[in-house]
Amino acid sequence: MxxxxxxxxxxxxxxxxxxxxxxxxxxxxxxxxxxxxxxxxxxxxxxxxxxxxxxxxxxxxxxxxxxxxxxxxxxxxxxxxxxxxxxxxxxxxxxxxxxxxxxxxxxxxxxxxxxxxxxxxxxxxxxxxxxxxxxxxxxxxxxxxxxxxxxxxxxxxxxxxxxxxxxxxxxxxxxxxxxxxxxxxxxxxxxxxxxGFNYSKSFMIISDKSDELITIIMEELDRGATFLKGEGGYTRAEKDIIFIVVSRKQVVTLKKLVKSIDPNAFVVVTETHEIFGNGFKQIY
Structure with missing residues (x-):
């Protein structure tokens, strides 16, 4: 058209x-x-x-x-x-x-x-x-x-x-x-x-145990996640940053999973709106 x-x-x-x-x-x-x-x-x-x-x-x-x-x-x-x-x-x-x-x-x-x-x-x-x-x-x-x-x-x-x-x-x-x-x-x-009312939460997780975290997240939450490449500002060491979006009811579970694997992980949680794609709603 x-x-x-x-x-x-x-x-x-x-x-x-x-x-x-x-x-x-x-x-x-x-x-x-x-x-x-x-x-x-x-x-x-x-x-x-x-x-x-x-x-x-x-x-x-x-x-x-x-x-x-x-x-x-x-x-x-x-x-x-x-x-x-x-x-x-x-x-x-x-x-x-x-x-x-x-x-x-x-x-x-x-x-x-x-x-x-x-x-x-x-x-x-x-x-x-x-x-x-x-x-x-x-x-x-x-x-x-x-x-x-x-x-x-x-x-x-x-x-x-x-x-x-x-x-x-x-x-x-x-x-x-x-x-x-x-x-x-x-x-x-x-x-x-x-x-819409369908608010979700996005997590950015920086941890030395990112491989273990990604495995348990996919097993327990049945959610995909993305590795972002980062670098420590002081040490200049390369870091894998886990980026994942979950529904509100999965927030507490994800926090517990992170704590069980790496209590010292650095986690940033933000509220997100209108998530489109696999596992969420389709683009209208």
Whole structure:
């Protein structure tokens, strides 16, 4: 398939992500004026002041931003962004009446539910490297004027400004705090959706008994391992470094095996995400 165009799977993820985002905004965030960053958050702030529908505000801001960023983006990113803007605008229009349902009168519960839906929606969209415009475009454009600041930092600044404005517009510090907490929760949930729950641990083991260790590891854990060649910084002696990735439930067992063979081994353990290949999941 031509890489300039999107697959059916990518379009489906984009549609589902935009629908979930629309529901989170109209059903949970808008009724309580909670603005968890982003251009959609700014739309909620403006809506709380002048009562203009979210879909109109979203479209009014995103179209000029997209036109300005058009030459900077690749053709495929342009297509994903314009489709994201269209799908989100339609989603906000179709779900506008959800704001009148009064799903909950508790702003804490609203921020939790809204953050979960928003985090899942962004996870779906980011998994295909998609975009709905907003602070993505603001960050890209601002980076041209402030090249010493990364796009991620500039997006963070834009989100912070929106959170502050939510408190100013509502004249309530609590609303700004709810917005800030929601923004944090959204980021964490988005990471979980993108990376999955299947965290593993990687071990780097430096030992004079590497041959014995590799044998018992393969026998007891039924895991493959890799020898990396190293050299002692002081002695300049060559060292075999064992590199192995195991599931969380195998961590304790591996530690015990290392201790039983070489209690003086040097071991580095790090948390890893999205392990692909033999013994783990396939690349999607």
């Amino acid at each position: 031509n890489k300039k165009f999107l697959s059916l799977n990518e379009i489906l993820f984009l549609i589902i992500g935009c629908i979930l985002m629309s529901v989170s905004l109209t059903m949970f965030f808008e009724p309580h004026a909670i603005a968890p960053g982003g251009l959609t958050g700014l739309a909620i702030v403006i809506n709380s002041i002048v009562n203009i529908p979210l879909w109109i505000i979203n479209l009014s801001f995103n179209v000029p931003l997209f036109i300005l960023a058009y030459k900077i983006l690749s053709k495929k990113d342009c297509l994903k962004t314009i489709l994201g803007i269209i799908f989100l605008t339609i989603g906000l229009k179709l779900t506008a009446n959800l704001a009148n349902i009064n799903a909950t009168s508790d702003p804490i519960l609203a921020s939790i539910c809204g953050s979960i839906l928003m985090g899942i929606s962004l996870g779906f969209i980011f998994r295909i490297n998609g975009s709905t415009g907003g602070t993505d475009l603001i960050g890209i454009l601002a980076n041209k004027f402030f090249p010493h600041l990364s796009v991620a930092v500039l997006m963070g600044i834009a989100d912070f400004v929106v959170v502050v404005l939510s408190g100013v517009a509502s004249s309530q510090l609590e609303i700004a705090l709810y917005s800030a907490v929601s923004l944090y929760a959204i980021v964490k949930i988005t990471d979980i959706v993108i990376e």
